[in-house]
Amino acid sequence: MHISYSTEPAPVPGRRNEDFVVSGPDWVAVLDGATAPAGVDSGCIHDVPWLVGQLGAALCRQLATRPAAGLPDVLAAAIRGVVAAHEDTCDLSNVDSPSSTVAIVRRRESMVDYLVLCDSPVALVGTDGTLTVVDDDRTDHLPGGRPYPLALVQSLRNRAGGFWVASTNPDAAYEALSGSVDAASVTGVLLATDGVTRLVEWFGHTWEQLVDTAASTGPAELIEQVRTAELAGDTPNGAKRHDDATAAWVRW
Numbered sequence: 001m002h003i004s005y006s007t008e009p010a011p012v013p014g015r016r017n018e019d020f021v022v023s024g025p026d027w028v029a030v031l032d033g034a035t036a037p038a039g040v041d042s043g044c045i046h047d048v049p050w051l052v053g054q055l056g057a058a059l060c061r062q063l064a065t066r067p068a069a070g071l072p073d074v075l076a077a078a079i080r081g082v083v084a085a086h087e088d089t090c091d092l093s094n095v096d097s098p099s100s101t102v103a104i105v106r107r108r109e110s111m112v113d114y115l116v117l118c119d120s121p122v123a124l125v126g127t128d129g130t131l132t133v134v135d136d137d138r139t140d141h142l143p144g145g146r147p148y149p150l151a152l153v154q155s156l157r158n159r160a161g162g163f164w165v166a167s168t169n170p171d172a173a174y175e176a177l178s179g180s181v182d183a184a185s186v187t188g189v190l191l192a193t194d195g196v197t198r199l200v201e202w203f204g205h206t207w208e209q210l211v212d213t214a215a216s217t218g219p220a221e222l223i224e225q226v227r228t229a230e231l232a233g234d235t236p237n238g239a240k241r242h243d244d245a246t247a248a249w250v251r252w
């Protein structure tokens with residue numbers, strides 16, 4: 001089992017990384033914390049780096065101590081752990097409470113388990129050369145199209161028919177895309193935040209190119225390519241020119 005990863009904050013002075021990555025001997029988890037809109041009261045005294053650190057640590061504990069538990073159960077328990085860490089200090093009924101995407105890949109004996117919650121996809125490379133991208137794109141399909149009014153996002157967050165993120169509701173774990181495949185059918189897996197997948201979404205790269213780069217040169221090269229593309233290319237209206245970027249590559 002070989003796991004490598006790279007994570008970088010957006011190259012903006014003073015910027016703290018709101019992505020997070022944590023791995024163990026046979027698993028890796030990638031998180032992308034959501035930034036609350038400017039001027040919105042989240043009801044939480046903590047910031048996004050705190051949230052992803054708490055969630056990453058809770059996932060680490062769960063993955064390290066419950067190797068046979070299903071990944072939705074692992075994530076639900078981790079979310080409950082984060083809730084416990086600030087339910088006495090913060091208003092966790094606030095719909096703008098800090099949140100995060102979650103992508104997890106775990107080798108479990110002869111199987112590979114994956115989980116994707118919100119827009120941090122996982123790409124599985126088959127031994128037959130096929131590529132399977134597990135992409136929870138529910139945030140791309142909210143009513144009315146982008147840009148979404150804040151009230152719409154608030155009303156659809158962690159609601160049936162809307163989209164799901166890791167925040168204050170453990171039930172979100174059971175809305176994630178998750179599954180298991182035979183490890184013998186997969187040669188490698190790429191996990192990435194949307195700060196990296198913008199290479200595909202905006203800058204004309206293919207998933208095949210991303211996976212080839214991760215396999216041949218490593219995840220850090222993907223982030224180099226993102227920064228180059230961000231400086232040379234056009235970002236869509238209203239989008240950040242730079243974003244925090246994380247990629248993890250797993251092979252065996």
Ligand SMILES: [Zn+2]
Nearest residue numbers: 044046086090
């Ligand atoms: Zn809090």
